Amino acid sequence: MAKKDTPEQADFREHCRRWLDENRPAPPRTRLPELAIEVSSEEHREYLCAWQRKCYEAGLVACDYPSEYGGGGHDGFQRIANQEMGRAQVPFLINVIGLGMAAPTILHHGTEEQKRNYLPPLFAADEIWCQGFSEPGAGSDLASAKTSAVRDGDNWILNGHKVWTSLATFAKWMIILARHSNEDKYKGLTYFITPVADTPGVTVRPLIKITGGTGFNEVLFEDVVIPDAMRLDDVGKGWTVAMTTLLHERGAAEGAGSGGGAGIEGRIDGLIELAKKTPRGRATAWDDAVLRDRIVQIAIRAAGLRQMARRGRVEGLVDHPMRLPLQGKVLMTELMQDAAAVGLEITGAHGSLYVQDERAPHGGDWPLAYLNSFGMTIAAGTSEIQRNILGERVLGMAKSK
């Protein structure tokens, strides 16, 4: 359901359509993963970096950022660009952490110099970014980060262990939450930018997911020296800055951030199409009223989510400023998970066939999507944590810890 565009936006949408039409890239030799954070091969990296640069040069990336930082300087263009990239089913933008988390954080909290230095190459995918929040012992408890940052003159010395860092194998930079003091759990945190590639003391180890694929990593820091100029915002402001980052990640979960990729709309259409062509008994899965009821429930949740995002921008229909934005992440990720589970129910026995099997429905995407969905419901604050946040910040209930 498209929103009404201003004349400028309508022109821009037209431009996006035409440009994407003329510049749709040939698919890479090997199948792209479902999500940018799963990219693990050098071939895919090169292919996707080239693609993002092209989109950036065409004005489809960073449209709403100030032009002095390499943005397009427009208003409400990015949503349109994302919609059109989604509609055109072109490859996704690889620098998703950079665009979704690092860039907005730098824009809000960075110095003039930081904005000028880091944003343009980020937009152009000349420099890939990753994110260092989670730690082995901490899980959802981000504020309990133990990675230490010790002041040493004009430098900081980092020591610690980060996990769940997608794209770290390709990343030049990482936004990282570190502890400069143990006095206060929250005030003891400071936020930095740290180099990753070819940096003495930094080791990146790929972790393997339950899907059998790689795509996220653990990163170890041993006496890594970074200048104070790479600190984001004040010492002790780390938690506040991290909240900015996570907020934008949740926003990104609306499906806009990642550019191409099927997204939730595609998932639902795929579900219905799958059901209608999957034989079941003497008819199809769609003719099974119980399965159909489940599919329609998923479709309703998807439509509701889309309308919530729309309502979130209508002041007169919003009771609490954070009420809708804070729901985005948990709703999207659980919907994706449940949709994949229903997809598996539809495929029945064929749900046993995985991506390598040529008889697997939709190329084995349904079991893959279901397995991958747990990355979404666990990463960046589990669904359980999200519900705590909603209950506490929006409904004012007592903290559960």
Place this chain on the structure above:
Amino acid sequence: MAKKDTPEQADFREHCRRWLDENRPAPPRTRLPELAIEVSSEEHREYLCAWQRKCYEAGLVACDYPSEYGGGGHDGFQRIANQEMGRAQVPFLINVIGLGMAAPTILHHGTEEQKRNYLPPLFAADEIWCQGFSEPGAGSDLASAKTSAVRDGDNWILNGHKVWTSLATFAKWMIILARHSNEDKYKGLTYFITPVADTPGVTVRPLIKITGGTGFNEVLFEDVVIPDAMRLDDVGKGWTVAMTTLLHERGAAEGAGSGGGAGIEGRIDGLIELAKKTPRGRATAWDDAVLRDRIVQIAIRAAGLRQMARRGRVEGLVDHPMRLPLQGKVLMTELMQDAAAVGLEITGAHGSLYVQDERAPHGGDWPLAYLNSFGMTIAAGTSEIQRNILGERVLGMAKSK
């Protein structure tokens, strides 16, 4: 599904069938409530007390209690009597709190004298019992009882306020949990028997349920004096004794305790029968595959619960002694609730019609049962508390408080 009877048990079953057949009472003038704890009219009390006495004299009540305390002195007879009373669809036994909670507690913790004094009239329904655990401020937190018991020579002086006390309007006795000391939350509790009817300082006020019916009450104690001889077990043992009581209540939740009444089996049969005769569109509700799937899910839960009770008695198939018994209450009550909700879905528009309406399906029993079901999921430890208990006692997880 009947269990294999010993020869004695088979004879007893035969006796029950014959006796119930010959002594089935004529229905009372006005319709009996669904459960004993909902009895509120004097007419019903008289009718039901007479019925229980008759059953007791016929040997269908207290079959397995020692004969010196008025019991039948048998083994495994009560289950049979309950099964036959259920099958015969005769009225339930009114002294349900006495039989299900007071009697086993007195048998386990009472003195010889207490057993001889209190049990026989309890069995004969000459004396109705009620239970005083819950208090206004405490809710599920039984151990936080504030009703005070102050030692005064050979007496105790009770002051406090109990709620949720079914049958209190008719009760001669109450089993009550009171606080003799504030030093320790649990060790500060002592368990008593206290008179209710015509007792100076005791006030019984009927509370009204969301169904519009009465049936449970609040009871106020003002300087009520009771002799130390009415203490059950030692001073400070109150919590332990209360656990015995609650355990038996959960056991009673298996459906045995209440004698007649539809019970869960009846509910499920009723559900299927209702669906098969309720028109929906051009066919019946049973022909609606989605509704049928829900009904079958309920039927499976009911069958599973019945088989769990059976498995609970098979040592070789039980991993943890409390694992199955502690599940009884929450499973039964939530099943009853969900079954009633599905019943409402089946009746559709007719679900709006309540007990007084002659067009209401099953006499308006489905909305009534759904409303009443919350009494079950809340009373005697909410479902939430039950899950805490299971997680902590059976699975050894940390206490949630």
Place this chain on the structure above:
Amino acid sequence: MQPRDFGFGEDEKMLRDSVRKFLSDTFPVDKLRQLVAGDHVEAYESKTPPLNYDVNLWKQIVDLGWTALAVPEQAGGVGMKMVAVAAVAEEAGRAALPSPLLPTLVVTCVLREAGSAGANKALERIVGGDAATMAMTNAQGSWLPEDTDVGAADANDGTRLSGTAYFVQDARKVGFFIVAASSAAGVGLYCVDADAPGVTIHPDHIVDLTRDQAHVEFADVVVTPDAVIASPGEGSDALRRATPAMLVIISADLCGAAEWQLQTTAEYARVRSQFDHPLGFFQAVKHPIVNMMIDIDRARSLVYAAACEIDTGEPSAEITARMAKSAAADTAAFASNRSVQLHGGIGFTWECDVHIYFKRQMHNQMLYGDGIYQRAALGALL
């Protein structure tokens, strides 16, 4: 092209805020309790079900023009958008308002679709202060007009209606019924005064304390040509076109009531302590309440999306409206269940307000078809 803001602009916001303020000032929840849940015996055991109705409050509502909201200007109404009607219905739900407002709004939407001279006359009566309700459901409780148990037969003095309409909402509060009656030529719609000769209202004993419901008998009731809303065959089309609006109105009411259940339960979880913590500390309390909120926000968003599609004449309006009803009905079922459970012992008592909303929601859920019913219909549309 759909307006980004659902067409919910300043006017709609002002209207909604004024409705909310009026109801919270004039009809707070304790007024509601006094009106509908005063005495439990009278509530459910009186021979004739009580009406639980405040006529003066209704007069004020009429004077405020809420009933004329959806009436087109040419019929003397305000002619506001469906999103405005949804907002008013949502506030009525939030207040569990016992009144014929909802059925009157529903009738207004049906009359708008009928668009006949008779329909305009009926709309003018509504502007004039008459309340109205649909009489279209058969004994089986079918929501399809074709299934009506009322028959229409031509007669020299007009049309004669015979039969009984069931599940008529707020039947004892209205001035006239819009009756769906079938003949060989199909279903027609007819305007019948509540006190017309041959009309007998049989009140139902219902669970919901904030409504009255009845089955209405029509014994050879004469309808003059100027009271024909839709001629035989056109009645079912008008009703089908009005279905999205009917679903939006009831769904908005469901969402408003559910929001009350959410806020009331959350408040209880904030103030009530147990085990030395506020209830909301416990995730077994907090998370279900959060899930109530999530469900409400999803349903409410679909309600305004559907209303907006009706306003802009999108063919997808029926799909979105059925999605809204499905989401709202399931939201209400869950919110009602948890609002009683999480209030614990007190929530099970008559004195606690939650049961009033619980019962209104039970009624709203089934009205015009519950979630399963709507999803079955959607199966044919997706």
Place this chain on the structure above:
Amino acid sequence: MQPRDFGFGEDEKMLRDSVRKFLSDTFPVDKLRQLVAGDHVEAYESKTPPLNYDVNLWKQIVDLGWTALAVPEQAGGVGMKMVAVAAVAEEAGRAALPSPLLPTLVVTCVLREAGSAGANKALERIVGGDAATMAMTNAQGSWLPEDTDVGAADANDGTRLSGTAYFVQDARKVGFFIVAASSAAGVGLYCVDADAPGVTIHPDHIVDLTRDQAHVEFADVVVTPDAVIASPGEGSDALRRATPAMLVIISADLCGAAEWQLQTTAEYARVRSQFDHPLGFFQAVKHPIVNMMIDIDRARSLVYAAACEIDTGEPSAEITARMAKSAAADTAAFASNRSVQLHGGIGFTWECDVHIYFKRQMHNQMLYGDGIYQRAALGALL
């Protein structure tokens, strides 16, 4: 009359305990991980799916007589009750045992029902150590034998089978297949050696790491009369009679694996701390784990009830067995989902064992029909 104790007496308990001890001693979870989840590339990206099979372990299992359990004594087997078979299957599930034990037990039950000379010969082969599996499912994945894609035609040298059977479990681990093939006279069952001429095994790339699956092509395969298990028309009856047993075996495996998921997740909740509390302190962790336990106990109780009804020849056995599969499949779906989620980040990694069980459960859920499928079948039986 049903035995109060499901007929689960001392012998059955001793057998179950010995199986449990053997597997926990010989095949603990780290052995399992090494065997099936060593290298993730090899696991899913090798041209031919890996077999993940320990032949020596299988030899020991055969020597222990587990495969002969359900074989009647006259065929040289142990002739134990279905409750004993269920107990063994439950332990196999608890260990996520990669072996042809389950399909062999299933085949045993089918052969018992067929009761022909050919069936007895095949049973003796099983006692002799041969593993076997059913080849009865068509390309669509239908569980009805009538739908088989394999055809049977008479020939002077016996019967000739042509066509492909799909979703054949552990196909590369067995000595022979029991093939359901249809002809004008109906479905018959035939014993075909895995290495018989004309048989081609095409391994599937599957998610489950503890099994292998294949579609098996039969190109004009000759079956001599002594290898006919059930003649045309009798095959489907035998399979129908064996259905409750097949459902009990797979449901028991589901329950055993779910119990492992429960205990492993509960243990993690006991030892892992977050926000300065053990995870289990949080009801958002504790209550789902408790719900896993509740679901398991319900399903497990139905499994033994169904097994017992099979042993005592109750006509209700099919109802109870389908109830057991529905409950067990839904239990596994929930337990799998929560076991990964509640393990958090580590639960999403290959090195954590939960995904091995997660994937076996996914496979078990659909085998012979998932919960929705079973409940649809029950709808016709209740």
